[in-house]
Amino acid sequence: MPSPMVKKGIWALGAAVMALVLAIALFPLVASTQIVRDRIALEMSAWSGYRVSLGAAPVIDVFPTFKATLSNVTLSDWLDYKRRPVVEAERVEIELSALAALVGNVVFSDVRLVRPTLRVVPNGPFYLPTAPGGGRIARSVDAARAVVAANPASPDLGNLPSEPFGKIEFSDGRIVVAQGDKDREVVTSLSGNIDWSSVNRAGKLTTTGIWRGESVNINLSSPNPLVLFAGGAAPVSFALKSNPTSATFEGTVNTSADSYLDGQITFNAPSLRRLLEWSQSEIAPKTAIGSIAVSGRLTGNAQRAKFEDAELTLDGNPGMGVLDVSLAGKVPSIAGTLAFETLDLKSFIAAFTPLTSGEGGAPGAIDTKFADQMELDLRLSAARATAGSIGMTEVAATAQVKNGLAVLDISDATAFGGTVQAGIRLDHNGDADLAELRMLATDIDGAIFGAATGMTDLTPTGRGTISIILKGPARSWSSLLENADGSISANFGAGELKGIDLPAFLTRASQGGFFALNEVAKGSLPINSAELKAGIANGVVRIEKAEAKADGRDIWLSGLVPYVGGGLALSGKIFPSGADRATVAPEAAFFVGGSWSIPFISPILQAPPPPG
Structure with a gap:
């Protein structure tokens, strides 16, 4: 066995070799940052399918992570001569692959958008951003359409493209609707992330924002989002939460023409x-x-x-x-x-x-x-x-x-x-x-x-x-x-009319002078039957017939009851049961005034019968 001194020498030599290898590796990495800087916009365009414009040259950081920071980034449709941004952001931070950078390539892993703006336009019943005319993501969707078309009921997921996507984070963003040359802001304080490692894998969107003054949280995920984009069917999980409403969906969604x-x-x-x-x-x-x-x-x-x-x-x-x-x-x-x-x-x-x-x-x-x-x-x-x-x-x-x-x-x-x-x-x-x-x-x-x-x-x-x-x-x-x-x-x-003492009513009416109905309301009147017929015109009730038949007496009312004010303008008579009202004088005749809540009775004194 080697002695301890020999072991220490071996470790020291190994460390020196590793340091040398690392130094050799870092030199091309640092040297390649300029190449990376020049290719970032091109790679973003090839990935997204949009025209990419940078407000300033990218800033490349090697330590502690290899990343690029972009300022005033805009993504616009290649066919739009006005170059109106579909997406714009004050700052974009991109984590890059160091191994790819060694040979001058640009490979994204994670992207972070700071204060982005997404511009959408009417598209059928929805508002969507203008679709890109190309790019690797669009080509992946086109390739997936062919897979879905070959077997719509059960597409071969193994034949889906495997283009890497990565993770996109965004913070303090907003969504605007393009209306001519002006934009209408619909969502603010938009933050969240899209986690989709590659286009043939599961994907998830998590976001919060303020819409019409209320905070809204949305979670959307699917094991096969690319199949959905390609017009196929895939499981979907959706959850929306806000103070005015909440909703969830767990099931299958098909995005084809049908x-x-x-x-x-x-x-x-x-x-x-x-x-x-x-x-x-x-x-x-x-x-x-x-x-x-x-x-x-x-x-x-x-x-x-x-x-x-x-x-x-x-x-x-x-x-x-x-x-x-x-x-x-x-x-x-x-x-x-x-x-x-x-x-x-x-x-x-x-x-x-x-x-x-x-x-x-x-x-x-x-x-x-x-x-x-x-x-x-x-x-x-x-x-x-x-x-x-x-x-x-x-x-x-x-x-x-x-x-x-x-x-x-x-x-x-x-x-x-x-x-x-x-x-x-x-x-x-x-x-x-x-x-x-x-x-x-x-x-x-x-x-x-x-x-x-x-x-x-x-x-x-x-x-x-x-x-x-x-x-x-x-x-x-x-x-x-x-x-x-x-x-x-x-x-x-047969039943009773509550709130009327008929003997007391007749006695009080015979004395003359108006009086409140509640003065003779301590009782109830047994009746054999009661009938009411009334017409209503312009809010005024015209009582055509209101009659109650009690033992030994018939009580009759007619007149007007307007809704406004609740006043009463009624006249009434009390006859012996079965009497011929054309020839027999009533036992009492009276007017009813006041209101429904406080009716007043004004007796009409009957002339004494002529001497026989």
Whole structure:
């Protein structure tokens, strides 16, 4: 064995030889930096397919890493004589291969763009940068198209080109839309990276930016991105996250002429109102709409998509069904069938037929423009539903919007102890917007109806039927009621009228002088039946017949009730039951004035009968 001194000598000699080799290697490397400097722009152009211009000569750093720093870099289309940049950056840092540089070649590994600008132009339904006319990446895509064309269903991935790509990082960037000679900024504070070692490998895009004032994070990846660029099908994973909305997709995407996608999707918006405002949609941006979440299998293409086994949660109301979304027409259209366990109809109506509110939640303007901006055809069912304070069960309904007309029809529901049919119709056609409200409640319990609608003292407690039809201008809900035309009718069987003590009423009326109805309201009046018929014209209710039959007496009312001010202008009489009203004097005759909340009675004293 060699002695320790011999070992030390061997190590010293080896170190000296390695130092000499390294020194010999570094001399051509340093000498080649000028060659590298001259070839960087050419190599970038050959790689990207764009014309590359540098604002200054590249600065080459050898230690601690071999890299080039470029200033004021622009990439433009070779065919654009104005040389408008497709990509420009204040600074580009490129990590280079030292081994390639030894022989005067330029090979990129990692690229970092500082404050870049990407310029996009309209391209069908999307905005994309102008495609390069050549370059190694474009040639790789062309070669991949041939592979995909040979076997579209299952292309031979082993025959894909293997051109290296590397990693591109970018920071503090922006995206602008070219509009003539001017640019419109759409995305700012853009940062992230593209990680794609070679074009036949998996690739991933991770980026964050600010779009319309909100921070957006996007993650996009695929095991075969080159197949997608070549018009084939490949798995795709997509995730978007922002405060207004978040979405994910896991499935297959095909980018051929017959493009399609098939996979699981989730979508969530804590506030649909905020999402509409953020997207700058013209569809009721001021409407107070709650949260929406959708998940299920999505199949289709850029023109038409279908949600199968869709789970929809609207403002906390979960439902399931099928949705068909089409973008092929002049306006987007949604059709499908949804079944809910519970459904808040107010939230649902607000989501699809927007009804805005004024200050403090007061009735405000009715936005009918949405009826020209979308098409909707939904079949709905719900085990339980609410409309404000009104509860319903076993609800079947439809919601339709088309050609300026919006209709929500409840074709069948159980409510107030009976059955209910109701509808809202908004018509945006013609010279003026029109609205129509209608309700038919059959065999209902008057006590339940009165409690739910806040009309306990006006509704008999027996079972009966109520029909209401209102039509008028759709400027606002208040103007609709102020100017509505229509009708009201009701028929009730045996029950009670609350808030009236008839003996006390007759005694007080016989004494003369007006008095408040609440002075004789400590009681209830048993009745055998009650009937109401009224017409509505320009917001004024004209009572044609209001009659209640009690034991021994018939009570009759007629007159006017204008909506504005809530005033009363009624006259009434009380007759003995079955009396001939043409020949028999009433037991009491009176006027009713004041308002619905505080009615006043003004008796009409009857002349004494002539002496016999």
